[in-house]
Amino acid sequence: MFTRQNVESLSAAxxxxxxxxxxxLLAFDHFEKLELPGEKEEAWRYTNxxxxxxxxxxxxxxxxxxxxxxxxxxxxVIFTDIHxxxxxxxELLKDRLFAEVDHTGHIFDALHAAFFQxxxxxxxxxGVSIVDPLEVTRSIEDGGASTLPHSVIVAEEGAEVxxxxxxxxxAAGLCAAAVEVFAGQASRVNVVTLxxxxxxxxxxxxxxxxxxxxVSYRSFVxxxxxxxxxxxxxxxxxxxxxxxxxxxxxxxxxxxxxDFRTLQDHVGPHCTSDLLYKGVLKQDANTVYSGLIHVRxxxxxxxAYQTNRNLVLSDHARADSKxxxxxxxxxxxxSHAASVGQIDYEQIFYLESRGIPRDQAERLxxxxxxxxxxxxxxxxAVHDLVVxxxxxxxxx
Amino acid sequence: MAIExxxxxxxxxxxxRKLKEGYKYGWHDAxxxxxxxxxxxxxxxxxxxxxxxxxxxxxxAKRHKALDYFYRRPMPSWGADLSGIDFDDIYYYIKPTNQxxxxxxxxxxxxxxxxxxxxxxxEKNFLxxxxxxxxxxxxxxxxxxxxxxVGVIFADMDTALREHPEIVKEYFGSIIPANDNKFAAxxxxxxxxxxxxxxxxxxxxxxxxxxxxxxxxxxxxQFERTLIICEPGSWVHYVEGCSAPVYSGDSLHSAVxxxxxxxxxxxxxxTIQNWSNNVYNLxxxxxxxxxxxxxxxxxxxxxxxxTMKYPAVILKGEGSKAEILSVAYASEGMHQDAGAxxxxxxxxxQSTIVSKxxxxxxxxxxxxxxxxxxxxxTNAKSNVRCDALILDEQSRSDTYPYNEIEExxxxxxxEATVSKIGDEQLFYLMSRGIDESEAMxxxxxxxxxxxxxxxxLEYAVELNRLIELQMEGSVG
Numbered sequence: 001m002f003t004r005q006n007v008e009s010l011s012a013a014x015x016x017x018x019x020x021x022x023x024x025l026l027a028f029d030h031f032e033k034l035e036l037p038g039e040k041e042e043a044w045r046y047t048n049x050x051x052x053x054x055x056x057x058x059x060x061x062x063x064x065x066x067x068x069x070x071x072x073x074x075x076x077v078i079f080t081d082i083h084x085x086x087x088x089x090x091e092l093l094k095d096r097l098f099a100e101v102d103h104t105g106h107i108f109d110a111l112h113a114a115f116f117q118x119x120x121x122x123x124x125x126x127g128v129s130i131v132d133p134l135e136v137t138r139s140i141e142d143g144g145a146s147t148l149p150h151s152v153i154v155a156e157e158g159a160e161v162x163x164x165x166x167x168x169x170x171a172a173g174l175c176a177a178a179v180e181v182f183a184g185q186a187s188r189v190n191v192v193t194l195x196x197x198x199x200x201x202x203x204x205x206x207x208x209x210x211x212x213x214x215v216s217y218r219s220f221v222x223x224x225x226x227x228x229x230x231x232x233x234x235x236x237x238x239x240x241x242x243x244x245x246x247x248x249x250x251x252x253x254x255x256x257x258x259d260f261r262t263l264q265d266h267v268g269p270h271c272t273s274d275l276l277y278k279g280v281l282k283q284d285a286n287t288v289y290s291g292l293i294h295v296r297x298x299x300x301x302x303x304a305y306q307t308n309r310n311l312v313l314s315d316h317a318r319a320d321s322k323x324x325x326x327x328x329x330x331x332x333x334x335s336h337a338a339s340v341g342q343i344d345y346e347q348i349f350y351l352e353s354r355g356i357p358r359d360q361a362e363r364l365x366x367x368x369x370x371x372x373x374x375x376x377x378x379x380x381a382v383h384d385l386v387v388x389x390x391x392x393x394x395x396x
Numbered sequence: 397m398a399i400e401x402x403x404x405x406x407x408x409x410x411x412x413r414k415l416k417e418g419y420k421y422g423w424h425d426a427x428x429x430x431x432x433x434x435x436x437x438x439x440x441x442x443x444x445x446x447x448x449x450x451x452x453x454x455x456x457a458k459r460h461k462a463l464d465y466f467y468r469r470p471m472p473s474w475g476a477d478l479s480g481i482d483f484d485d486i487y488y489y490i491k492p493t494n495q496x497x498x499x500x501x502x503x504x505x506x507x508x509x510x511x512x513x514x515x516x517x518x519e520k521n522f523l524x525x526x527x528x529x530x531x532x533x534x535x536x537x538x539x540x541x542x543x544x545x546v547g548v549i550f551a552d553m554d555t556a557l558r559e560h561p562e563i564v565k566e567y568f569g570s571i572i573p574a575n576d577n578k579f580a581a582x583x584x585x586x587x588x589x590x591x592x593x594x595x596x597x598x599x600x601x602x603x604x605x606x607x608x609x610x611x612x613x614x615x616x617x618q619f620e621r622t623l624i625i626c627e628p629g630s631w632v633h634y635v636e637g638c639s640a641p642v643y644s645g646d647s648l649h650s651a652v653x654x655x656x657x658x659x660x661x662x663x664x665x666x667t668i669q670n671w672s673n674n675v676y677n678l679x680x681x682x683x684x685x686x687x688x689x690x691x692x693x694x695x696x697x698x699x700x701x702x703t704m705k706y707p708a709v710i711l712k713g714e715g716s717k718a719e720i721l722s723v724a725y726a727s728e729g730m731h732q733d734a735g736a737x738x739x740x741x742x743x744x745x746q747s748t749i750v751s752k753x754x755x756x757x758x759x760x761x762x763x764x765x766x767x768x769x770x771x772x773x774t775n776a777k778s779n780v781r782c783d784a785l786i787l788d789e790q791s792r793s794d795t796y797p798y799n800e801i802e803e804x805x806x807x808x809x810x811e812a813t814v815s816k817i818g819d820e821q822l823f824y825l826m827s828r829g830i831d832e833s834e835a836m837x838x839x840x841x842x843x844x845x846x847x848x849x850x851x852x853l854e855y856a857v858e859l860n861r862l863i864e865l866q867m868e869g870s871v872g
Binding site for chain 1: 474786791792795805808811813814
């Protein structure tokens with residue numbers, strides 16, 4: 001169970017420095033005061049968590065050691081698990097851990113900050129490029145267990161890196177994950193999340209990036225698994241001339257509820273952000289998209305776009321979409337669009353008239369619908385992985 | 397601090413003077429109300445209103461129940477800042493004078509106001525009926541004889557309750573129940589005045605019916621209640637306008653408007669809201685459209701301190717349609733939280749929402765809207781378009797659209813853009829010899845054109861003029 005005593009023994013088991021335990025306990029105090037968010041709260045308006053019981057074991061199996069030490073890394077690159085980093089690189093980690101995602105949000109933030117275990121620390125020094133994506137795999141291996149990985153990614157000035165986090169289908173349980181990204185001046189950072197949990201999982205995911213001057217940042221989220229998945233993806237576009245691309249794909253089937261919440265927070269001037277989330281709904285799936293473009297008074301000459309498109313394949317599905325704008329500077333170009341609809345019958349008719357059977361025609365149209373996002377990933381290996389994972393789910 | 401040493405009366409005048417800039421309806425009459433009105437809200441106030449109006453018991457009971465709902469409900473935690481409303485510092489009912497059928501019979505001070513607003517003139521020229529509400533009561537009411545002859549009922553709500561109690565009882569609160577929201581509850585408890593329109597089957601009212609709402613007293617609460625029933629195949633266009641004097645003490649306008657559009661009927665409801673910058677305008681408006689009926693809201697919000705208003709249509713009958721056009725203009729000290737709501741219940745229903753908002757001099761204008769398609773609203777279609785123009789660096793625009801889709805065959809599209817006035821557009825106009833202020837004004841007029849073109853000519857001219865007035869001096 002999630003008790004104070006368990007916070008302490010978890011921290012002791014990892015030989016954590018005292019500053020980590022202090023943060024955990026602070027988070028735990030907060031956790032104890034909070035309740036599950038209800039539909040009356042705007043941020044959870046379309047999501048019902050009543051079926052969630054906090055009876056998970058906080059000590060799931062320790063996260064598999066993710067750092068592939070055997071892969072040769074350029075000098076100065078650190079890629080290790082978060083607990084090792086606390087011990088070996090406190091000067092790099094201490095000011096960043098929980099700087100972007102802390103315990104003060106909703107109950108799952110507090111839970112995560114108190115009980116996090118596993119996750120990675122990735123540090124790429126100034127001017128270093130890592131060409132091949134760095135991939136870690138996570139899963140819940142024992143039914144009823146929990147996994148709460150916390151990762152911190154740092155790219156110094158001019159660095160380049162792609163980080164892929166994969167959640168594979170194993171057992172049912174609770175997953176509350178967080179990823180903090182610090183992209184220094186003119187760095188190029190890709191963060192890819194491929195979430196393909198088993199069907200009994202409750203998945204809460206927070207990813208927040210702070211991007212500085214001239215950064216090119218891309219986040220991509222693929223959401224296929226879990227009975228319930230909440231992905232909160234936030235980008236603070238802090239430095240001048242930075243650009244952020246935020247991509248999302250989801251395929252929701254029977255009994256699944258997905259809830260996406262995005263933020264494009266424009267602080268710096270001359271920045272661009274472009275968000276595209278597309279999803280397909282089958283059977284009695286429920287999906288929620290709510291996103292905000294916030295242009296601060298300092299965000300002059302911002303170009304910000306936000307699009308959410310939903311394709312509904314079943315009469316029992318429900319899609320809610322809430323794209324929002326809060327614009328506090330007048331020198332901007334901002335737009336958003338949202339749509340929910342079914343497959344265009346004329347497209348089916350066209351394909352059928354060319355001799356393609358109806359189910360295949362439908363499939364082609366769905367593939368095309370996803371491809372608009374998938375091709376923007378620009379990393380062939382990841383693109384193929386995504387297309388395959390969607391195909392597997394679709395045929396299930 | 398220099399300000400604190402100033403005579404408080406002087407600072408107040410300064411504040412009022414500032415508020416009055418660019419607002420030409422800011423005068424007030426020195427009207428005496430016979431007995432001194434009382435501020436504050438209680439069950440006794442509800443009884444007083446009901447006694448004065450000699451209402452049937454069922455209405456009195458409704459009012460008391462509504463007041464309990466009002467007390468129970470919390471203030472909304474979303475939208476605009478309402479913390480400046482002091483419910484104890486408001487007059488809930490003021491009867492200025494008895495209703496008259498001729499402008500000449502009205503006390504001179506009040507008649508003067510209507511002349512200045514141009515209401516008698518408009519009535520002569522192009523209206524089918526006029527209701528003029530001053531504080532809590534309709535002080536003038538008339539309907540063209542031709543309309544009465546074909547059975548159209550156009551009355552103020554209090555008269556309708558006396559003369560057509562069976563219709564009022566059937567529909568009152570049927571679309572917006574007293575407990576719908578805090579301000580609907582308040583209105584249901586202390587409502588007074590407003591319009592009642594009943595259009596018989598197959599009758600088209602070819603000229604608009606108009607109501608004008610005027611607040612004169614400082615710290616006034618105006619709570620009119622409007623009910624429009626369009627019988628099958630009928631058509632009516634109802635227009636309302638409003639204004640108030642400029643004071644430093646805030647007033648509250650909280651109306652409830654319920655509309656029933658029956659099979660094949662069409663109703664258009666046009667509002668040009670031009671309250672002074674010390675009025676909280678918190679209004680609930682909702683229509684139900686039956687089979688093949690059409691409901692149109694044209695909602696222009698140019699004035700007020702705070703407006704929270706989201707005209708709604710429930711598309712209950714197959715093939716019904718909703719069209720909502722909204723203009724919001726916010727300048728200094730104003731927050732326009734405008735929008736629209738459409739719920740698609742029946743198959744083959746369609747809705748279109750077009751919203752244009754403009755913010756300037758630190759004003760905040762926005763769109764908050766809902767498109768909901770319930771399971772069973774097969775082949776429903778909705779299209780929402782929101783454009784915002786921000787004229788300077790201090791101002792702000794917000795867009796909060798909610799799309800809730802439970803129906804597979806439903807389709808909804810939402811698009812929004814936010815921008816400033818294009819330098820190229822300005823440059824083009826100025827290179828043609830148009831000065832900057834006039835060029836900006838032209839661009840803004842072009843921006844809201846999709847809405848002004850839907851207004852009767854007189855109102856289109858008025859809306860353009862109001863915007864122009866507000867734009868004056870916008871370039872340094």
